[in-house]
Amino acid sequence: MASGGKSWVREWLFTLDHKRIGMLYLWCITAFFVIGVCIGMVIRMELFWPGKDFIGQQAYNALFTVHGVIMIFIVVIPSIPAAFGNLFLPLQLGAEDVAFPRLNTFSFWLYVIGGATALISLFTGGGAPDTGWTFYVPFSAVTTTNVSVAVAGVFILGFSSILTGLNFIVTIHRLRAPGLTWTRLTLFAWALYATAWIQVLATPILSITVVLIIVERLLGLGIFDPARGGDPILYQHLFWIYSHPAVYIMILPAMGVISDIIPVFCRKSIFGYKTIVGSSLAIAFAGSLVWAHHMFVSGMSDTAVMVFSFLTFIVAVPSAVKVFNWLSTMYKGSIRLEPPLIYALGFIFLFAMGGITGLVLGSAGTDMHVHDTYFVVGHFHYVIFGGTGFGMFAAIHYWFPKMYGRMYNRKQAITAALILVVGLNGLYFPMYLLGLEGMPRRYYDYLPQFTSLHRLSTYGSWITFAGLALMFYNLIHSRYRGEPVGRNPWKAATLEWTLPSPPPTHNFDTEPVVTHGPYDFSEVRDDDHA
Amino acid sequence: MTMHRDYQGAKMGMWIFLFTEILLFGGLFVLYSVTLGRYPTEFHEASKLLDVTLGTTNTVVLITSSLFAALSVVGLQRGDRKLAQGFMAATLVLACCFLVIKYFEWSHKIHAGIYPGGETLIQWAPGKQAFFALYYTMTGLHGLHVIIGMGVFLWVWTRIVAGTCTPEHFVALENAGLYWHLVDLIWIYLFPLYYLIT
Ligand code: HEM
Ligand SMILES: [Cu+2]
Numbered sequence: 001m002a003s004g005g006k007s008w009v010r011e012w013l014f015t016l017d018h019k020r021i022g023m024l025y026l027w028c029i030t031a032f033f034v035i036g037v038c039i040g041m042v043i044r045m046e047l048f049w050p051g052k053d054f055i056g057q058q059a060y061n062a063l064f065t066v067h068g069v070i071m072i073f074i075v076v077i078p079s080i081p082a083a084f085g086n087l088f089l090p091l092q093l094g095a096e097d098v099a100f101p102r103l104n105t106f107s108f109w110l111y112v113i114g115g116a117t118a119l120i121s122l123f124t125g126g127g128a129p130d131t132g133w134t135f136y137v138p139f140s141a142v143t144t145t146n147v148s149v150a151v152a153g154v155f156i157l158g159f160s161s162i163l164t165g166l167n168f169i170v171t172i173h174r175l176r177a178p179g180l181t182w183t184r185l186t187l188f189a190w191a192l193y194a195t196a197w198i199q200v201l202a203t204p205i206l207s208i209t210v211v212l213i214i215v216e217r218l219l220g221l222g223i224f225d226p227a228r229g230g231d232p233i234l235y236q237h238l239f240w241i242y243s244h245p246a247v248y249i250m251i252l253p254a255m256g257v258i259s260d261i262i263p264v265f266c267r268k269s270i271f272g273y274k275t276i277v278g279s280s281l282a283i284a285f286a287g288s289l290v291w292a293h294h295m296f297v298s299g300m301s302d303t304a305v306m307v308f309s310f311l312t313f314i315v316a317v318p319s320a321v322k323v324f325n326w327l328s329t330m331y332k333g334s335i336r337l338e339p340p341l342i343y344a345l346g347f348i349f350l351f352a353m354g355g356i357t358g359l360v361l362g363s364a365g366t367d368m369h370v371h372d373t374y375f376v377v378g379h380f381h382y383v384i385f386g387g388t389g390f391g392m393f394a395a396i397h398y399w400f401p402k403m404y405g406r407m408y409n410r411k412q413a414i415t416a417a418l419i420l421v422v423g424l425n426g427l428y429f430p431m432y433l434l435g436l437e438g439m440p441r442r443y444y445d446y447l448p449q450f451t452s453l454h455r456l457s458t459y460g461s462w463i464t465f466a467g468l469a470l471m472f473y474n475l476i477h478s479r480y481r482g483e484p485v486g487r488n489p490w491k492a493a494t495l496e497w498t499l500p501s502p503p504p505t506h507n508f509d510t511e512p513v514v515t516h517g518p519y520d521f522s523e524v525r526d527d528d529h530a
Numbered sequence: 531m532t533m534h535r536d537y538q539g540a541k542m543g544m545w546i547f548l549f550t551e552i553l554l555f556g557g558l559f560v561l562y563s564v565t566l567g568r569y570p571t572e573f574h575e576a577s578k579l580l581d582v583t584l585g586t587t588n589t590v591v592l593i594t595s596s597l598f599a600a601l602s603v604v605g606l607q608r609g610d611r612k613l614a615q616g617f618m619a620a621t622l623v624l625a626c627c628f629l630v631i632k633y634f635e636w637s638h639k640i641h642a643g644i645y646p647g648g649e650t651l652i653q654w655a656p657g658k659q660a661f662f663a664l665y666y667t668m669t670g671l672h673g674l675h676v677i678i679g680m681g682v683f684l685w686v687w688t689r690i691v692a693g694t695c696t697p698e699h700f701v702a703l704e705n706a707g708l709y710w711h712l713v714d715l716i717w718i719y720l721f722p723l724y725y726l727i728t
Contacts, residue, residue: 099536099539099543100539100543103543162547162550166543166546166547166550167543169542169546170539170542170543170546173539173542174536174538174539174542175539200546200549200550201549201550201553203550204550204551204553204554204556204557205553205554205556205557207554208554208555208557208558209557211671212667215667219646219647219666220646220647221646221663221666221667222646222659222660222663223561223660223663223664223667226656227656228646228656228659228660228663229565229568229569229572229655229656229657229658229659229660229661229663230565230660230663231564231565231568234561234564238557238560238561241557
């Protein structure tokens with residue numbers, strides 16, 4: 001494939017092939033993830049001892065902002081849809097490509113430009129932004145750090161996300177192979193479909209919000225300044241109208257991955273296919289109505305607080321439904337404990353830990369107590385790292401043989417997964433306790449009585465780091481040295497496994513005709529090592 | 531890679547994209563309505579300062595341009611490339627008129643110190659300041675969309691010349707037309723909200 005400088009650039013960077021675009025996303029996202037993790041390690045190191053150690057408060061503020069911006073906007077939001085959606089959605093549909101291949105390349109370039117812009121903001125102007133990834137006004141409107149550039153990067157990334165979502169919606173509607181009815185769609189495709197609608201419907205609100213920050217900073221509009229007739233609370237509403245649905249952009253695709261993996265490793269059709277589809281759509285819909293649970297202490301009316309608290313509880317239902325469906329699928333299945341399934345189980349456990357504490361935050365009464373404490377930091381890390389992160393890892397381990405035609409070391413993969421589960425609990429469980437005891441988030445210093453819990457959390461971060469290192473080592477090593485595999489090492493029933501590994505440029509020689517559902521394993525052939 | 535042509539798909543993609551544009555402005559309309567609810571009298575007062583004649587002229591200009599855009603699509607569908615290009619040129623000329631009129635409106639206000647941070651505006655009541663902050667943001671963003679729409683038409687023009695947008699495959703022009711109707715539609719909301727609430 002890599003044949004000399006110029007053509008390599010042309011073949012890869014300006015490719016119209018959805019599989020290559022998916023790979024490009026995967027590598028970029030991984031690179032950014034590593035940067036983000038390293039910054040997280042530095043933050044944890046600073047918190048190992050109380051008081052100022054090696055970074056000051058300004059640097060600390062910049063670090064957690066940059067960490068959040070990278071992880072949320074550059075890593076997690078595009079992670080599964082942009083990387084694995086591009087790689088496998090068209091294959092699962094039996095299509096030659098996505099509906100708009102050029103637009104797809106354009107989205108990728110927007111992603112690169114947006115990510116680069118966000119990074120540039122760290123090294124230019126008045127220094128890295130220090131507002132937190134939420135860019136709350138009034139501080140973001142007045143701070144002298146480089147907020148405008150960072151926010152411009154977020155705008156561009158959002159545009160990229162919208163175009164990916166749009167592309168997927170049209171792809172799923174228009175490019176399904178003959179016989180691939182809506183009820184034969186993989187659950188991964190369904191999850192991407194629900195996600196794509198959120199991307200399309202919610203992201204524009206974020207776009208306009210960040211544009212307002214930029215004009216506010218450049219032109220001094222005063223839209224959020226009470227002295228000039230504005231209102232800072234309106235900013236929070238606009239921000240969370242996007243950013244709460246955005247957490248479903250982060251988690252739904254991961255749920256789709258898990259729904260695809262579990263039946264394969266239990267040799268059983270998924271329990272409650274339609275319920276899972278319905279719950280994805282229900283999450284997408286209900287998730288759009290609960291944004292103000294981030295604002296219980298901002299001074300909303302009591303009625304608003306009650307309504308949003310109630311709605312938040314409702315949205316937990318479809319998530320729980322999915323968990324029960326997965327468990328019921330496993331019940332009496334012939335379970336093969338392969339790495340993808342181990343990661344999937346890790347996902348279920350960690351996601352449940354995060355989800356249940358989400359209910360504590362969703363009920364206004366308890367939220368008053370833990371708002372803006374480490375409880376929140378623990379909650380969203382369980383959900384995003386334990387949920388989306390593990391979904392991403394599960395996806396990598398599930399599709400790795402398809403992408404590279406080689407298998408990784410299964411023992412190492414399982415060891416890494418177990419280390420990660422231990423590490424993540426070590427890293428984030430103490431944060432729940434810290435939060436309950438009143439440790440506020442976004443502080444570079446703390447009272448001496450919090451020392452031991454902070455230490456525990458930092459030890460956890462080292463274990464996590466070790467787990468990630470082992471996982472990446474195993475994957476990179478196996479990319480070159482792994483044992484060759486054939487078309488279908490897991491004996492899965494979806495269309496991508498009927499193709500050679502890695503799949504050829506043109507996907508399907510002859511258009512496939514689909515005659516059964518995605519989890520009907522009765523006719524699956526053995527791996528042919530072809 | 532064979533490029534398939536999917537007329538339905540292209541239209542669907544465009545409609546979804548237009549929907550995102552509506553949502554983008556939707557955020558601003560939400561801000562507008564909340565602020566209007568808070569300062570009804572100030573909005574009423576401030577609105578009097580806008581020039582209704584210029585606003586009305588611009589509305590007519592834009593609606594007419596939208597008509598020409600539609601006629602351009604019809605022209606191409608009928609197989610008359612020259613006619614399509616003629617109407618497209620007319621659309622672009624009217625778009626320029628719109629921007630020129632907008633320019634005079636804005637510069638007039640700015641000379642009088644009525645802009646965010648301007649010496650006149652800063653002494654007025656907060657509600658009036660909010661009105662003008664939103665006025666400049668929303669009409670400014672709309673103006674930007676006019677410019678983008680012109681760019682889209684120019685791009686389609688080059689495709690007609692290059693022979694890739696043809697009477698058989700006219701969806702590029704049709705989508706450009708749809709975009710232009712959206713720009714027009716948004717203005718039709720902005721106009722009464724800012725000029726006519728006196
Ligand atoms: C080894 C991995 C990681 C470590 C050690 C780590 C550590 C931390 C710490 C200590 C904070 C708290 C900063 C504070 O509130 O003072 C934080 C905040 C944050 N982290 Fe992580 N993190 C890691 C991975 C991730 C991942 C995978 C994501 C995204 C999926 C993520 C997203 C965030 C976000 C959004 C914030 C909030 C920043 C804010 O409060 O404004 N982190 N991280
Ligand atoms: Cu939320």
